[in-house]
Amino acid sequence: MSRFQTVRTLTFGDCDPAGIAYFPSYFHFLNGVMEEWWGSLGFSWRELIQKRRIGLPTVQLDTQFLAPGFMEDELTFTIEITTLGSRSLTVRHTVTRGEMLLWRATQTIVATSLDTNGSIAWPDDIRAALRSFQEA
């Protein structure tokens, strides 16, 4: 099964007065990692939004935080597809520091029309790219 991986470094500003990563900052990273993955599939979110008027809101996000992250940690984000629906996509995220699993999440996004804010079926080219990634 295909996986997408990329690395991010936790900064001072991503951490909180308890000295560990602030979880809302983690989700800002997670969203940027999704955007990078979509770009790697050939779909720029800027184009999707501005030209094709397609949004990709998150409808479900289940997260387990297993061990704290600290500033300067180098985190490896991994994305795998778990379910490709006709209007939705569910992926599994794992975030590791070296061999250690820090947190994992299951995220479901849907395709929407930015003009109506209603859900739409995946356009053919997007579905084909996601299926191709899934089966690679």
Next chain:
Amino acid sequence: MSRFQTVRTLTFGDCDPAGIAYFPSYFHFLNGVMEEWWGSLGFSWRELIQKRRIGLPTVQLDTQFLAPGFMEDELTFTIEITTLGSRSLTVRHTVTRGEMLLWRATQTIVATSLDTNGSIAWPDDIRAALRSFQEA
């Protein structure tokens, strides 16, 4: 069953180029609402962290986003306790705009020692306050 409620307004800077609330910003609100609730119970997070060296990291967070939020929306956050464990606390968050449920989350936090980063049992005064809230 007791509930804590407070209101937040979505700003321009909490929203994204798709024109709706950016979900990591939602979690920044959610965390601030938790902090406000703890303050209302008599436990300042500043004191917990600095004087008592107690942290309250999130270990599980399951969220469903049902309808988009928009800038200027006035959101009502509601917290209820679902489970009070010996070292953990699970709460249900609901976030509404008027009558409309926008999103909900189930969050589990644990008590930790900031000196060891290991979990600890709830101190007596905190457990008593949480139980009292739950049973009110």
Next chain:
Amino acid sequence: MSRFQTVRTLTFGDCDPAGIAYFPSYFHFLNGVMEEWWGSLGFSWRELIQKRRIGLPTVQLDTQFLAPGFMEDELTFTIEITTLGSRSLTVRHTVTRGEMLLWRATQTIVATSLDTNGSIAWPDDIRAALRSFQEA
């Protein structure tokens, strides 16, 4: 001279591992305070952006941080107009905790067309409202 004032509370998540307010978080507050002030003048940013296609980007921002803010601090933000130009507006922000001045900023924004990203003259109704505030 007229002034706009509003209050914000610093949260745990607005602070950093050094235990004080993280300055980028301050600017998120500052922008939200500007938005609130514009709303009080009768101009919803949501309407400006979506209906009138007017943007208000910041072109200059000079800030002095005089004393640290801490979590739970209640901050009073004050806005005064210093210069109202034909296409720009300069305001002075002061941020206090009780009697203590924590930081101050001078911010210049310009009116732009979101369709061209070029600057535009203030529409009459906006200029009138700003002048009225300034002279009140």
Next chain:
Amino acid sequence: MSRFQTVRTLTFGDCDPAGIAYFPSYFHFLNGVMEEWWGSLGFSWRELIQKRRIGLPTVQLDTQFLAPGFMEDELTFTIEITTLGSRSLTVRHTVTRGEMLLWRATQTIVATSLDTNGSIAWPDDIRAALRSFQEA
């Protein structure tokens, strides 16, 4: 004169409903770039804060935003030292997209003791490293 350069990519979540970079997000990047530069000089902020109890708060930040940034823009951040004082450091930041200057800032930080929150003279090793960078 020596310069430090590093690259950041603007994400969807760094931009706002007007479709351009949200300036508080820019400052989150700027702070991370400073942290990376200090790391490159041999001074981990994590160690400075936790072991040496030294903070580096910003006391002055003057910024000019000349052209908007958009999501997916690849930004080059450049840092140069303008003044090295006995207790402070002033740097010039420039942020470019290709040949185009998007914004620039002048930032002054001071060394503080995290135990007293008062300013301190630069420790010898830090001053030596900064001077060496400046003169390289």
